[in-house]
Amino acid sequence: MNEPTAVRRRQGRGARERILRAATELFTAQGINATGIEQLSTVAEVSKRTLYQHFRSKDELVVAYLRSLDDAPQPVAPEQPTLAAASPREQLLAVFDWKPAETMAPFRGCPFLNVSVEVPDPGHPAHELAAAKKKRCARRLADIARQAGVADPETLGEQLALLFDGAAARGLALNNRHVMAYARSIAETLVDAALADAGRGSP
Amino acid sequence: MNEPTAVRRRQGRGARERILRAATELFTAQGINATGIEQLSTVAEVSKRTLYQHFRSKDELVVAYLRSLDDAPQPVAPEQPTLAAASPREQLLAVFDWKPAETMAPFRGCPFLNVSVEVPDPGHPAHELAAAKKKRCARRLADIARQAGVADPETLGEQLALLFDGAAARGLALNNRHVMAYARSIAETLVDAALADAGRGSP
DNA sequence: CCTCAAGGATACCGATCGTTTTACATGGGC
DNA sequence: GCCCATGTAAAACGATCGGTATCCTTGAGG
Numbered sequence: 473m474n475e476p477t478a479v480r481r482r483q484g485r486g487a488r489e490r491i492l493r494a495a496t497e498l499f500t501a502q503g504i505n506a507t508g509i510e511q512l513s514t515v516a517e518v519s520k521r522t523l524y525q526h527f528r529s530k531d532e533l534v535v536a537y538l539r540s541l542d543d544a545p546q547p548v549a550p551e552q553p554t555l556a557a558a559s560p561r562e563q564l565l566a567v568f569d570w571k572p573a574e575t576m577a578p579f580r581g582c583p584f585l586n587v588s589v590e591v592p593d594p595g596h597p598a599h600e601l602a603a604a605k606k607k608r609c610a611r612r613l614a615d616i617a618r619q620a621g622v623a624d625p626e627t628l629g630e631q632l633a634l635l636f637d638g639a640a641a642r643g644l645a646l647n648n649r650h651v652m653a654y655a656r657s658i659a660e661t662l663v664d665a666a667l668a669d670a671g672r673g674s675p
Numbered sequence: 676m677n678e679p680t681a682v683r684r685r686q687g688r689g690a691r692e693r694i695l696r697a698a699t700e701l702f703t704a705q706g707i708n709a710t711g712i713e714q715l716s717t718v719a720e721v722s723k724r725t726l727y728q729h730f731r732s733k734d735e736l737v738v739a740y741l742r743s744l745d746d747a748p749q750p751v752a753p754e755q756p757t758l759a760a761a762s763p764r765e766q767l768l769a770v771f772d773w774k775p776a777e778t779m780a781p782f783r784g785c786p787f788l789n790v791s792v793e794v795p796d797p798g799h800p801a802h803e804l805a806a807a808k809k810k811r812c813a814r815r816l817a818d819i820a821r822q823a824g825v826a827d828p829e830t831l832g833e834q835l836a837l838l839f840d841g842a843a844a845r846g847l848a849l850n851n852r853h854v855m856a857y858a859r860s861i862a863e864t865l866v867d868a869a870l871a872d873a874g875r876g877s878p
Numbered sequence: 879c880c881t882c883a884a885g886g887a888t889a890c891c892g893a894t895c896g897t898t899t900t901a902c903a904t905g906g907g908c
Numbered sequence: 909g910c911c912c913a914t915g916t917a918a919a920a921c922g923a924t925c926g927g928t929a930t931c932c933t934t935g936a937g938g
Contacts, residue, residue, distance in 0.1 A: 506795050509896060519915070521898085584848065607849065631860075637845040638838055638845075641843065642788075645788055654833050657830075661864070724887090
């Protein structure tokens with residue numbers, strides 16, 4: 473009992489949870505290549521063995537990490553109660569109100585874009601998953617635009633997604649969060665123009 | 676002094692040149708972390724020894740690589756003869772005509788943005804150099820806008836830079852080059868609006 | 879001819895990576 | 909009591925990384 477070998481007590485059954493949480497924290501904070509299995513298992517308070525019997529490899533963990541991000545409440549999710557009833561304009565602009573977790577840490581941009589850079593192979597599952605996510609995001613914006621009667625919803629969705637990605641990438645490079653505000657201002661211009669045209673086209 | 680001592684004996688056949696060329700090729704094609712010194716020296720047709728007496732470390736080579744990119748003819752360079760006499764509108768939009776390396780290899784986006792992701796530490800020289808480049812690029816665009824009489828040239832420059840970065844990042848993620856066309860179309864909208872205001876403001 | 883520095887090929891170094899294995903500890907169900 | 913799946917801690921693995929040292933060839937200047 474008073475042995476110096478006081479072993480850490482068995483940590484319940486949340487191992488997978490904790491690993492995924494640690495992955496989210498470390499991958500987004502310092503990148504994938506800069507995060508080792510050792511550090512991962514330490515932060516997750518899990519032995520490497522346990523880690524490897526939950527995820528067969530680091531690659532698989534990276535994919536699971538992206539999936540968990542995808543499932544998490546999203547900036548672009550219009551299903552949220554506050555946004556469901558909001559105006560199309562607010563729904564379309566909600567993406568740009570994204571606040572990436574901690575405010576003190578250096579801004580790290582969009583995890584999906586970063587994975588695209590950190591995993592060079594375009595055929596890698598993680599890379600493809602990131603691409604799919606980006607497409608889905610643009611499509612959702614296009615759907616909102618379509619329901620609002622915008623003339624060319626696909627283009628508007630693609631444009632808004634591009635603005636978001638630009639703010640994420642540039643914000644990381646300059647380590648400056650208010651780049652997102654620039655993106656929002658451009659988005660407002662585009663959205664307002666598109667909605668004005670829509671209103672004029674079918675009154 | 677006309678070569679006093681044999682300090683310039685055997686000119687290394689432009690070893691430094693070849694190393695830098697290989698770095699440009701490999702770093703942009705497959706990323707920095709995915710490119711090892713071994714492969715680098717092989718492609719450059721240079722022994723590791725020679726490589727390390729031209730660049731003290733890989734970090735230093737990365738910095739030199741970014742510098743060489745910076746010196747190379749740039750998409751945003753208005754000094755080029757064809758652009759020097761072009762209209763401000765064309766000068767501002769010239770960034771979006773960037774064709775990266777003209778190859779059929781997968782689109783790899785903007786090297787400076789990629790370095791920001793691949794080198795997580797914001798204090799790293801390479802990271803700071805990339806940030807500086809991004810700022811300089813936006814400032815140059817702002818200068819062109821100012822000379823054209825745009826009301827808020829800084830904002831326009833920042834917006835155009837953001838659009839370019841968005842196209843680069845998103846183009847890599849989706850492995851799709853014509854994202855740049857979307858960016859251009861948004862840029863045209865912004866530039867035309869700004870120039871129209873300028874013409875109206877001070878006729 | 880000989881000398882000798884520049885450079886090539888390659889073995890080697892320590893560190894770290896992702897991954898596997900070994901040895902032991904825990905606790906619920908029989 | 910014992911069994912055994914599940915867990916931890918730690919060592920070890922092979923591969924590869926950035927970086928260094930060794931040995932040998934080359935070729936111009938004396």
